[in-house]
Amino acid sequence: MAEPLGIGLVGCGTVGAGVAQILLNHPDRLAARAGRRLELRRIAVRDAARPRPVTLPAGLVGTDPRAVLTDPTVDVVVELVGGTTVARTVVLDALAAGKHVVTANKALLAEAGAEVFEAARAAGRAVCFEAAVAGGVPIIRALGESLAANQVTAIQGILNGTSNFILTSMAEGGMTYPAALAEAQRLGYAEADPTLDVDGSDAAHKLAVLAQIAFGVAARPDQIERHGIDTLDAQDIRFASELGYTIKLLAEAWTGASRDGGREVALHVAPVLLRHTNLLAQVRGAFNAISVHGDVVGETLYQGPGAGMMPTASSVVADLIDLAVGRAQATFAAARLWSREGKGFVVEPVERVRSRFYLRLTVADRPGVLADITRILADEGISISSVVQHEAGEAAKEPVPLVILTHTAETGRFRTALRKMAALPTVAAPPVSYSMGD
Numbered sequence: 001m002a003e004p005l006g007i008g009l010v011g012c013g014t015v016g017a018g019v020a021q022i023l024l025n026h027p028d029r030l031a032a033r034a035g036r037r038l039e040l041r042r043i044a045v046r047d048a049a050r051p052r053p054v055t056l057p058a059g060l061v062g063t064d065p066r067a068v069l070t071d072p073t074v075d076v077v078v079e080l081v082g083g084t085t086v087a088r089t090v091v092l093d094a095l096a097a098g099k100h101v102v103t104a105n106k107a108l109l110a111e112a113g114a115e116v117f118e119a120a121r122a123a124g125r126a127v128c129f130e131a132a133v134a135g136g137v138p139i140i141r142a143l144g145e146s147l148a149a150n151q152v153t154a155i156q157g158i159l160n161g162t163s164n165f166i167l168t169s170m171a172e173g174g175m176t177y178p179a180a181l182a183e184a185q186r187l188g189y190a191e192a193d194p195t196l197d198v199d200g201s202d203a204a205h206k207l208a209v210l211a212q213i214a215f216g217v218a219a220r221p222d223q224i225e226r227h228g229i230d231t232l233d234a235q236d237i238r239f240a241s242e243l244g245y246t247i248k249l250l251a252e253a254w255t256g257a258s259r260d261g262g263r264e265v266a267l268h269v270a271p272v273l274l275r276h277t278n279l280l281a282q283v284r285g286a287f288n289a290i291s292v293h294g295d296v297v298g299e300t301l302y303q304g305p306g307a308g309m310m311p312t313a314s315s316v317v318a319d320l321i322d323l324a325v326g327r328a329q330a331t332f333a334a335a336r337l338w339s340r341e342g343k344g345f346v347v348e349p350v351e352r353v354r355s356r357f358y359l360r361l362t363v364a365d366r367p368g369v370l371a372d373i374t375r376i377l378a379d380e381g382i383s384i385s386s387v388v389q390h391e392a393g394e395a396a397k398e399p400v401p402l403v404i405l406t407h408t409a410e411t412g413r414f415r416t417a418l419r420k421m422a423a424l425p426t427v428a429a430p431p432v433s434y435s436m437g438d
Contacts, residue, residue: 005034005036005037006073008099009077010094012080017052017053017309018316030321035324035325036324038317038320038321065093068094069093076100079103079105080105081105087103088108088112088116095116095120095122098125101116104129104315106132109132110204113209117338128320128323129209135288135315137290138318139290140209142300144213150294152214152215152294154255155292156251157250157252157290158251158280160200161287164283165184165189165286167229167232167237168285169184176234198228199226199230200228200269200270204221206251207267212337216344217267219267225268228249236360245274246275246281247271247273247434248271248280250269253267266352268353272435273437351412352411354408355408355436357434358435360402361401361402361403361404361429362401363400365397376421377417380414380416381410381413382414387402389403399429405436411435
């Protein structure tokens with residue numbers, strides 16, 4: 001058997017403890033699959049005295065990451081500290097020291113992928129990141145290897161388990177957003193500060209990573225328009241359900257031809273109405289799922305636990321096995337990710353993206369209101385698919401909700417119509433709208 005692969009962990013929180021547990025508890029299984037032993041040789045943490053759900057061998061744990069980076073017996077550094085400051089330094093220093101890198105850090109890849117991958121190529125080392133998107137779902141490997149014969153044409157993904165748990169609780173349990181969030185926090189699905197999960201930032205980071213693999217697009221997170229679920233009103237979930245739809249927070253990428261004949265990809269993260277029969281609409285709880293459309297294979301679907309200690313650790317250890325075998329090095333060299341050798345796609349301006357739309361207006365219950373609204377839509381070339389307004393009592397004087405579903409329209413023109421509607425004296429609150437899928 002070949003020489004063991006020496007592994008160093010920088011960060012041993014939830015995921016790091018899971019990685020250590022797998023390496024320590026299943027050495028023979030891993031050696032049989034990797035062709036050599038995977039040996040955990042050093043761990044760097046912020047607090048060495050902190051209790052952890054795994055018993056670590058004496059002498060492995062310290063508080064100085066440099067001890068991991070400079071250890072000649074460490075071949076691979078696993079970065080699990082998160083964020084984009086300390087993590088960036090750790091990753092770049094590890095590569096400079098001649099170590100391969102495995103990371104679960106989608107934010108680092110989304111914001112500094114070009115720098116990290118250029119450093120890896122200069123050092124002749126590989127960066128592996130299966131755990132950075134969708135936890136235990138092997139979507140990185142599927143896009144980069146299994147679907148290599150295809151040009152991906154579209155990606156739709158539920159990439160944030162926290163948001164999906166909250167939406168499931170609201171849709172199926174009738175919970176309010178604050179109550180659903182509190183339950184997600186109680187169960188450990190949401191952080192004390194859930195902002196990055198519920199405002200769409202986490203999903204946008206992951207979409208940026210997927211867009212690089214599928215389309216060669218180095219999209220910064222600030223180039224991806226995002227809307228989260230933190231402002232979602234429960235009545236829109238109810239109206240959507242009445243109409244046969246489920247609301248999911250989707251990260252989406254769609255390709256098409258630009259006006260000058262080039263190739264564009266539209267990237268956005270937002271709540272989307274999906275028909276109840278859509279497979280993504282049926283993904284419940286904290287699970288992730290990604291639908292990928294390829295020009296050869298058609299649609300494929302990948303689903304599984306998207307976060308948590310063991311699902312994410314499973315993907316990290318899979319990368320370590322690939323490095324031990326040598327597959328990761330060959331794949332890394334061939335893929336040329338975050339390089340100047342892109343696939344020719346550019347990010348499409350969101351105003352040109354075409355979609356169907358759900359629109360909810362709070363309007364005065366008086367004659368002529370609907371005519372004013374349909375006139376505005378008609379002026380922007382937007383046709384109506386259906387209108388829903390619950391009957392108000394004869395004595396009702398309060399504004400009432402009016403729900404309109406449109407046929408396919410350009411986003412820019414739809415938003416122009418929204419601004420015109422908001423200025424109507426009969427519209428009592430800002431319009432609420434979401435795009436619609438199949």
